[in-house]
Amino acid sequence: VYPASIQSNIAINTVVDIVFGTEAFDQGNNFASNTFTAPVTGKYQLNVSLDLDAVDVDAGFYQIKITTSNQTYNKTFDPNFAADPQQWVFGLSVLADMDASDTALIQIYQSGGSAQADVAVASNFSGFLAC
Secondary structure (H helix, E strand, O other): OEOOOOEOOOOOOOEEEOOOOEOOOOOOOOEEOOEEEOOOOEEEEEEEEEEEEOOOOOOOEEEEEEEEOOOEEEEEEOOOOOOOOOEEEEEEEEEEEEOOOOEEEEEEEEEOOOOOOEEOOOOEEEEEEOO
């Protein structure tokens, strides 16, 4: 799945759900309302790539999250640049233990700075039953 439009000026100092409005494909109809729901118990490969525009160098850090019913997986980066980069892409992949009906969604957190970063439509989220 990927965003149908830019998610502009993400809020600071709060966890923000990433809005995915377009499905490339959904074989089991397991994705709705920005959330993947596991159809059966197993290990799921979950992958996200966030394409951020207008990253704020004054932010303390950015954190991408894959939040499942059982656990939250994080990846953090510090935008310690000389100037605001126009674009920054970072991703996270996990093998998550999920029970039937457990859910997974993608979130972002920006610590401090200005609410200027945008989630671009080039971002994407995917998941599948690995074993």
